[in-house]
Amino acid sequence: xxxxxxxxxxxxxxxxxxxxxxxxxxxxxxxxxxxxxxxxxxxxxxxxxxxxxxxxxxxxxxxxxxxxxxxxxxxxxxxxxxxxxxxxxxxxxxxxxxxxxxxxxxxxxxxxxxxxxxxxxxxxxxxxxxxxxxxxxxxxxxxxxxxxxxxxxxxxxxxxxxxxxxxxxxxxxxxxxxxxxxxxxxxxxxxxxxxxxxxxxxxxxxxxxxxxxxxxxxxxxxxxxxxxxxxxxxxxxxxxxxxxxxxxxxxxxxxxxxxxxxxxxxxxxxxxxxxxxxxxxxxxxxxxxxxxxxxxxxxxxxxxxxxxxxxxxxxxxxxxxxxxxxxxxxxxxxxxxxxxxxxxxxxxxxxxxxxxxxxxxxxxxxxxxxxxxxxxxxxxxxxxxxxxxxxxxxxxxxxxxxxxxxxxxxxxxxxxxxxxxxxxxxxxxxxxxxxxxxxxxxxxxxxxxxxxxxxxxxxxxxxxxxxxxxxxxxxxxxxxxxxxxxxxxxxxxxxxxxxxxxxxxxxxxxxxxxxxxxxxxxxxxxxxxxxxxxxxxxxxxxxxxxxxxxxxxxxxxxxxxxxxxxxxxxxxxxxxxxxxxxxxxxxxxxxxxxxxxxxxxxxxxxxxxxxxxxxxx
Numbered sequence: 138x139x140x141x142x143x144x145x146x147x148x149x150x151x152x153x154x155x156x157x158x159x160x161x162x163x164x165x166x167x168x169x170x171x172x173x174x175x176x177x178x179x180x181x182x183x184x185x186x187x188x189x190x191x192x193x194x195x196x197x198x199x200x201x202x203x204x205x206x207x208x209x210x211x212x213x214x215x216x217x218x219x220x221x222x223x224x225x226x227x228x229x230x231x232x233x234x235x236x237x238x239x240x241x242x243x244x245x246x247x248x249x250x251x252x253x254x255x256x257x258x259x260x261x262x263x264x265x266x267x268x269x270x271x272x273x274x275x276x277x278x279x280x281x282x283x284x285x286x287x288x289x290x291x292x293x294x295x296x297x298x299x300x301x302x303x304x305x306x307x308x309x310x311x312x313x314x315x316x317x318x319x320x321x322x323x324x325x326x327x328x329x330x331x332x333x334x335x336x337x338x339x340x341x342x343x344x345x346x347x348x349x350x351x352x353x354x355x356x357x358x359x360x361x362x363x364x365x366x367x368x369x370x371x372x373x374x375x376x377x378x379x380x381x382x383x384x385x386x387x388x389x390x391x392x393x394x395x396x397x398x399x400x401x402x403x404x405x406x407x408x409x410x411x412x413x414x415x416x417x418x419x420x421x422x423x424x425x426x427x428x429x430x431x432x433x434x435x436x437x438x439x440x441x442x443x444x445x446x447x448x449x450x451x452x453x454x455x456x457x458x459x460x461x462x463x464x465x466x467x468x469x470x471x472x473x474x475x476x477x478x479x480x481x482x483x484x485x486x487x488x489x490x491x492x493x494x495x496x497x498x499x500x501x502x503x504x505x506x507x508x509x510x511x512x513x514x515x516x517x518x519x520x521x522x523x524x525x526x527x528x529x530x531x532x533x534x535x536x537x538x539x540x541x542x543x544x545x546x547x548x549x550x551x552x553x554x555x556x557x558x559x560x561x562x563x564x565x566x567x568x569x570x571x572x573x574x575x576x577x578x579x580x581x582x583x584x585x586x587x588x589x590x591x592x593x594x595x596x597x598x599x600x601x602x603x604x605x606x607x608x609x610x611x612x613x614x615x616x617x618x619x620x621x622x623x624x625x626x627x628x629x630x631x632x633x634x635x636x637x638x639x640x641x642x643x644x645x646x647x648x649x650x651x652x653x654x655x656x657x658x659x660x661x662x663x664x665x666x667x668x669x670x671x672x673x674x675x676x677x678x679x680x681x682x683x684x685x686x687x688x689x690x691x692x693x694x695x696x697x698x699x700x701x702x703x704x705x706x707x708x709x710x711x712x713x714x715x716x717x718x719x720x721x722x723x724x725x726x727x728x729x730x731x732x733x734x735x736x737x738x739x740x741x742x743x744x745x746x747x748x749x750x751x752x753x754x
Contacts, residue, residue, distance in 0.1 A: 148284050153211050160215035161198040163273065165339070167223035168193070171230050171266060172334045183337045186321055192311070193337035197222050199304045206296035209288055212281030216274040223270045226338045227263070234261065237489045239333040241345040244463050312343040328489055349460040350452035351752050354745045362750040365743060369701035375476060376695030379541040380660055381609040382473070384690075385531070385598065386438065386547045387591045390615035392651045394585055398631045400568040408589035411596035416653050420661055422670045422693070423653035424679035426686055427715045427724075429458075431635070431647045432620035435547065436491035439616075441683040443468040443500055443545065445706050446748040449719045459491045461752060462499050469687040471501030472699040473543045480504065481534055483546040485511050485522030502545065506534065519559035524550045524587075524594040532601055540607040548594070551587030553620045555580045559587075569631065577627040584619050599655050608660035612690055614683075615650030641722035641729040645680070645715065652686060654693060669693055674711050680724055684744075685710040702747055709740045716741065 148156075169183065170176045183189050197218050204214030229240035288296070319326075323335045333341045394401075394408045401407045416423035429437040429448040437448040440458035444466060448458040455461060465471070470480050483506040488494040497505055508522060516526035527548050534544060557564055557579055567582050595613050602609045618635065621627035625636035625647075637643035656666045673689060675681070681689065688703040689710065697704060715724035718741055721731045733741070 146284055148211075153205075156211045156215075157202060157205060158198070160211065160277070161194065161201045161218060164197045164201070164215070164219045164222055165194050167219070167270060167273075168197070168226040168338055171223060171226040172338055173230065173233055173330065174334050179334060179337075182335050186336075189321070189336060189340065192340040194339075195307065196304075196339050196343060199300055199307075203297055203300040203304075206288070206293045206300060208281075209293055210281040210285050212277045212284065216277035216281070219270065219274045219277060222339060223266075225342065227266055227270065229333065229338050229342070230263065230266075233330045233333075237330065238492045238495045239329045239338075239341065239345075241342065241348075243345075243349070243461070308343065308346065312340070312346070318344050327491075328487070329492065330489060347454075349455045349457060351455070351461050351749060352452040353753075354742075354749055356742075357746050357749055359750060359754065362746055365705070365747065366701045369705045371698040371701075371704065373699060374695070374697040376664075378608055378663055379476065379478070380694055381535070381540055381542045381605075381607055382478075382544075382612065382690060382694060383531075383535065383542075383598075383602070383609060384442070384545045384612045385595065386435075386442075386545075386614055386616050387595070388435065388548045388551045388616060389553070389584070389619040390548075390551065390588065390591050390650065391618050393618070393633065394588060396631065396633060398570050398633070400570050402568075408585045409592045412592040412651070412653075415596055415599055415655060416651075418655070420656045420658075420666060421653050422673075422675075423651065424675065424681065425649045426614055426652045426681055426683040427645055427648050427717065428615075428617050428650055428683045429648070431618045432553075433617065435616045436493070436496075438614075438683055439545070439547065442614075442687045443470060444751070445469075445684050445688050445703055446751060447682070447684045447718075447744065449717065450745050450748055451752070457491070459493070459496045462492075462496045465499050465501075467700055467702070467751060468500045469691055469703065470497075470543055470545065472691070472696075472703065473541070474501045476541070476696070476699070478541045478543045479539065481506070481542070481544045483527075483531060483534060483544065484508075484549065485527055485530070486547070486549050506530065518550060518561070519552075519554075521549045521552050524548055524590045528594045528598055531598065535602075535605070535609075537605045537607055547616070548591060551584065551591055551619070555583035555587075555619065555621070557583060559583050571630070571632065573627065573630040576622055577630045580619075580621040580627045581631075584621060599657070602655070602657040603659075605657060606659055608663055609657040610660060610690065610694060611655040611657070612652070612686070613655070614652035614686065617650065618647065638720070641724070641731050644717055644720050644722035645724065645729070648717065649680070654690065664695075669695075676714070680715050681710055682715045685714075702751070705743065705747070709744070713737045713740050718745075 169179050172179045183193055200221055201214045201218035204217035205211045208214055225240065232238055232240045232244070321336055323332050325331050392409050392412065395413070399407070404410050407413065415421055429441055436457065436459045440446065440448055451458060451461055474480050480502040481504045482493070482497045482502045484493065485508045488505070488507040494505060510530060511522050511526055513522070516523050527550070531544070531546055536542065560583070564582050564586050566578050567585050599611055602611055628635035634643045634646040636647060656664070660666065670693065673693060685706055688706040691699060691703055692707050713723060713725055716722070723730050723733055723737065725734065725737060
């Protein structure tokens with residue numbers, strides 16, 4: 138050290154200031170170069186958008202300035218900035234390539250996972266980049282031993298505090314600006330990795346700070362939740378012959394076609410006729426579930442059903458439940474996996490959408506099928522894979538004789554928009570008993586055409602399951618009601634209650650979709666399905682929360698004690714079948730209400746605090 142100090146030269150102030158700006162540029166360029174895609178395209182995407190370059194540059198610069206004042210050396214400050222932001226961008230690259238999802242602040246617990254991915258031979262660790270980043274930082278450290286600009290401790294302290302204050306102000310007034318973020322044109326706003334690549338990692342990383350909060354419930358106590366876990370922990374009960382469980386979630390599937398306002402000449406004309414026929418079978422339990430969203434939020438229903446945790450209670454600003462999943466999370470899939478089930482997920486959409494590829498791995502589902510498994514050229518309408526093609530693929534993935542299997546699948550054909558151009562041939566208008574606008578008729582006609590295809594698909598699937606030698610339960614349900622025009626246009630013109638908030642029952646109407654559980658012939662030959670459904674203690678036309686559906690399926694299949702939370706949900710369902718705590722709408726055993734009994738309040742408190750525990754512990 139004495140040798141170094143002997144040759145150390147003090148730089149003039151002007152040169153220090155120049156270096157503060159100049160040395161931040163290479164670190165920024167490293168960040169951009171580490172984004173998937175070509176460097177020059179990424180750089181151009183950032184440069185051509187007003188202050189986007191500054192928004193990506195500022196965090197590097199302010200980190201360098203802070204490091205300069207803390208160490209008293211501009212070169213060492215640059216080394217700190219060069220390590221921090223390019224390494225974060227490096228982790229982002231690994232996460233996108235490994236999980237098809239971008240790296241956000243809530244993922245800090247996954248840095249170790251990303252770096253430990255060296256054991257995964259399929260993941261390119263880009264060792265050259267590690268050498269470049271670390272080598273550059275070491276070179277900057279070395280330069281600091283020969284060229285320095287020492288400051289008095291008073292100036293260093295003031296400068297460091299000022300840098301922190303400036304960064305804090307930017308995180309309050311600049312980076313959280315949703316209007317600015319959403320105002321940038323990007324190739325696909327739902328493809329988060331693509332957005333990061335287009336707008337720059339540094340900016341997007343800071344924008345995502347606290348974007349999807351998990352709010353800590355008032356009065357939360359970890360020890361209290363752990364006491365509930367102990368209370369509801371019981372011996373594991375499993376059926377003698379574990380049935381296959383096939384879950385199919387129909388995109389925007391609903392039974393609004395059963396409303397009296399439609400004028401079907403006979404039952405077969407009703408688009409959901411085949412679905413109705415299934416629900417009338419002695420082998421079927423049917424009713425309705427309450428989901429988290431209307432017209433969107435497909436993944437939220439997946440989350441609610443699989444985890445038993447309500448999206449609506451995660452956090453005040455959280456609209457996408459999948460964005461809060463950053464590690465393994467207990468689900469009915471993971472519970473069944475521990476019982477020897479072979480788990481699969483199938484969806485004929487993009488694997489990156491809703492971050493499904495990553496999230497389902499955390500849910501305990503490794504085997505996944507997405508749109509690449511389909512012939513997209515010959516099996517689509519309106520750009521979406523048809524329900525008929527979906528059925529063919531699902532049949533291929535259900536392996537008879539390989540019990541037990543758990544498959545969660547999501548259709549996509551009946552996704553909006555519901556315009557006449559969706560189908561290549563003419564879509565006839567549906568008969569209604571009231572006058573409605575041309576726009577409403579277009580939405581309804583196209584939507585119900587897709588609904589008919591979904592109903593036929595699920596009917597044919599039930600027939601196929603009856604040919605299997607293994608006992609199988611088919612759980613089918615809709616993810617949300619369709620978007621039939623702004624401000625509930627078609628619903629209001631039909632005189633349906635969707636969009637009304639006058640009563641608790643009206644509030645529920647906007648979030649109600651049908652469900653059914655069909656037991657195949659092999660299942661019914663070995664089990665008393667009527668007795669099993671009676672033991673669930675449901676109403677004749679049950680309405681339950683979607684958060685109960687997964688746990689209720691486990692109970693119906695003969696499981697208990699797999700997870701104390703799921704056992705708690707099955708108990709709670711018997712007291713409070715449905716709830717919308719965010720809208721003060723509840724369904725108790727004696728009917729709909731906007732007020733709660735003490736017992737029901739206790740249930741909601743437990744769900745709220747247990748959810749936080751499972752997401753954050």
